[in-house]
Amino acid sequence: xxxxxxxxxxxxxxxxxxxxxxxxxxxxxxxxxxxxxxxxxxxxxxxxxxxxxxxxxxxxxxxxxxxxxxxxxxxxxxxxxxxxxxxxxxxxxxxxxxxxxxxxxxxxxxxxxxxxxxxxxxxxxxxxxxxxxxxxxxxxxxxxxxxxxxxxxxxxxxxxxxxxxxxxxxxxxxxxxxxxxxxxxxxxxxxxxxxxxxxxxxxxxxxxxxxxxxxxxxxxxxxxxxxxxxxxxxxxxxxxxxxxxxxxxxxxxxxxxxxxxxxxxxxxxxxxxxxxxxxxxxxxxxxxxxxxxxxxxxxxxxxxxxxxxxxxxxxxxxxxxxxxxxxxxxxxxxxxxxxxxxxxxxxxxxxxxxxxxxxxxxxxxxxxxxxxxxxxxxxxx
Amino acid sequence: xxxxxxxxxxxxxxxxxxxxxxxxxxxxxxxxxxxxxxxxxxxxxxxxxxxxxxxxxxxxxxxxxxxxxxxxxxxxxxxxxxxxxxxxxxxxxxxxxxxxxxxxxxxxxxxxxxxxxxxxxxxxxxxxxxxxxxxxxxxxx
Numbered sequence: 191x192x193x194x195x196x197x198x199x200x201x202x203x204x205x206x207x208x209x210x211x212x213x214x215x216x217x218x219x220x221x222x223x224x225x226x227x228x229x230x231x232x233x234x235x236x237x238x239x240x241x242x243x244x245x246x247x248x249x250x251x252x253x254x255x256x257x258x259x260x261x262x263x264x265x266x267x268x269x270x271x272x273x274x275x276x277x278x279x280x281x282x283x284x285x286x287x288x289x290x291x292x293x294x295x296x297x298x299x300x301x302x303x304x305x306x307x308x309x310x311x312x313x314x315x316x317x318x319x320x321x322x323x324x325x326x327x328x329x330x331x332x333x334x335x336x337x338x339x340x341x342x343x344x345x346x347x348x349x350x351x352x353x354x355x356x357x358x359x360x361x362x363x364x365x366x367x368x369x370x371x372x373x374x375x376x377x378x379x380x381x382x383x384x385x386x387x388x389x390x391x392x393x394x395x396x397x398x399x400x401x402x403x404x405x406x407x408x409x410x411x412x413x414x415x416x417x418x419x420x421x422x423x424x425x426x427x428x429x430x431x432x433x434x435x436x437x438x439x440x441x442x443x444x445x446x447x448x449x450x451x452x453x454x455x456x457x458x459x460x461x462x463x464x465x466x467x468x469x470x471x472x473x474x475x476x477x478x479x480x481x482x483x484x485x486x487x488x489x490x491x492x493x494x495x496x497x498x499x500x501x502x503x504x505x506x507x508x509x510x511x512x513x514x515x516x517x518x519x520x521x522x523x524x525x526x527x528x529x530x531x532x533x534x535x536x537x538x539x540x541x542x543x544x545x546x547x548x549x550x551x552x553x554x555x556x557x558x559x560x561x562x563x564x565x566x567x568x569x570x571x
Numbered sequence: 572x573x574x575x576x577x578x579x580x581x582x583x584x585x586x587x588x589x590x591x592x593x594x595x596x597x598x599x600x601x602x603x604x605x606x607x608x609x610x611x612x613x614x615x616x617x618x619x620x621x622x623x624x625x626x627x628x629x630x631x632x633x634x635x636x637x638x639x640x641x642x643x644x645x646x647x648x649x650x651x652x653x654x655x656x657x658x659x660x661x662x663x664x665x666x667x668x669x670x671x672x673x674x675x676x677x678x679x680x681x682x683x684x685x686x687x688x689x690x691x692x693x694x695x696x697x698x699x700x701x702x703x704x705x706x707x708x709x710x711x712x
Contacts, residue, residue: 205624207627266655269651269654269655270647270648270651270652270655273619273650273651273654274647274651276615276620277620277623280616280620280624283616303582305612306586308612308615309608309609309611309612310589310608312611312612312615313607313608313611316607316611317607319655319657319658320658320664322658323658323659323662323663323664323672323673324664324666324672325658325661325663325664326664327663328603328604328607329599329600329603330596330600330601330603330604331596331600334592334595334596335593335596335600335604337592338589338590338592338593338595339589339593339604339608340589341585341586341588341589341592342586342589342590342593343589344585344586344589345581345582345583345584345585345586345587345588345589346582346586347582348578348579348581348582348585349578349579349582349583349586350582351578351582352575352576352578352579352582353575353579355574355575355578374636374637374639374640375631375636375639375640375643376639376640376643376644377640380640380644381647384643384644384647384648385647387644387648388647388648388651388652391648391652391684392651392652392655395652395656395680395684396655409675409677409679409680409681409683409684410652410655410656410659410660410675410677410680410681410684411659411675412658412659412664412672412673413671413672413674414671414674414675416671416674417671418671422671422672423669423671424669424672425668425669426668426669428668429666429668429669
């Protein structure tokens with residue numbers, strides 16, 4: 191009797207499919223690289239937009255809606271592309287290292303860079319997709335970690351391109367099926383097309399959260415687009431703990447500039463000249479929706495306390511805790527004629543979940559910074 | 572070669588900046604980040620890909636040659652889209668305080684996606700068969 195033999199460790203040649211080929215990997219990889227770069231660029235914009243001293247302009251009004259929608263869509267498109275790409279090159283995982291020498295060092299360096307790239311890429315897609323559904327099964331901060339790992343992905347991607355440049359060049363000259371052995375089943379061209387179709391389908395099934403006319407098609411979108419006053423919310427009044435304070439008749443809005451300060455009731459605000467503005471709420475999670483807001487121009491309120499143009503404003507909420515209880519509104523937003531202290535939405539009074547009695551709404555701003563239940567505006571020195 | 576070296580150096584610098592950013596976290600968060608970074612690779616390389624390869628072997632045995640391409644194509648689309656949809660299908664991010672998130676019937680949605688995929692696969696097979704004179708028994712290719 192012999193002991194059970196351990197199965198042999200597979201080698202690259204044990205994967206005979208003609209689809210494990212650089213001509214497939216280079217093509218799917220090129221699309222994947224483009225999607226990652228688009229997600230990176232739009233992610234940087236989002237990161238910048240969330241900095242307190244952001245210098246991003248307040249126009250176009252739909253700017254953040256577009257870039258953040260593209261950010262999440264590009265990341266979603268990466269999922270099928272990454273899976274197909276990794277399957278295509280999987281046999282290389284089992285390549286035996288060369289004999290100790292200079293080649294071994296290079297081999298280890300390349301494998302390490304690929305390992306870092308794969309780990310970081312999967313991490314970005316997994317955490318991003320979870321964040322879209324506001325699911326956080328980890329202890330680290332999503333925003334700062336997703337931002338840091340983004341640099342790792344792009345760095346490792348550039349290294350990977352540098353290493354593979356000759357292979358990619360060779361693979362991309364000539365058609366994908368050049369020298370393809372005949373056989374049944376999916377062809378190389380078929381696999382590349384399938385990856386592209388899967389990627390487009392993934393986007394189509396989710397993008398309705400930000401493209402209203404695709405809502406019915408996007409059956410896997412984390413948001414249907416419904417909500418109070420036809421607009422989704424991220425934090426309810428109850429979750430923010432403001433139900434009592436927001437409906438208290440003693441509510442006053444404080445507007446402060448140095449020693450000057452005024453105190454206004456919602457009635458006082460409604461008695462001021464009202465401005466209407468059609469502005470989107472565009473959230474970092476990738477959903478967005480258009481709202482028809484009405485209220486007092488923020489600039490008019492700043493004029494009441496004699497704040498000069500070019501002043502930045504600290505906006506505080508009735509909310510007693512939470513990271514976005516206080517936001518810093520840079521001057522270019524404070525001075526924009528479309529920036530409102532909104533009192534109404536869609537022709538009705540603002541609902542409590544949208545920030546009753548008054549909320550901030552500014553053009554081209556991430557939703558988390560559109561402070562709800564505003565209690566105080568303080569002009570910064 | 573010089574271009575490649577330059578690219579490589581830029582890449583290393585960019586990735587190192589990301590690593591430096593990561594190291595600003597406290598130890599517990601750093602460990603958690605490491606677990607998630609490594610966990611994704613382990614799940615992918617040692618669970619997902621072997622399962623996919625196994626499924627591929629089974630399909631090659633079971634499916635006649637003329638069915639392989641459309642069926643595999645359909646499975647790639649449905650499989651990858653399903654993985655993409657794991658967070659909405661699981662619904663772990665649902666929040667009783669906020670009915671505007673995860674507010675669709677995702678199981679029904681997924682079934683529709685699966686149904687449409689199957690329909691597309693069947694149509695592709697019928698079109699391929701129609702394009703050939705002999706049908707499945709002909710063994711032309």
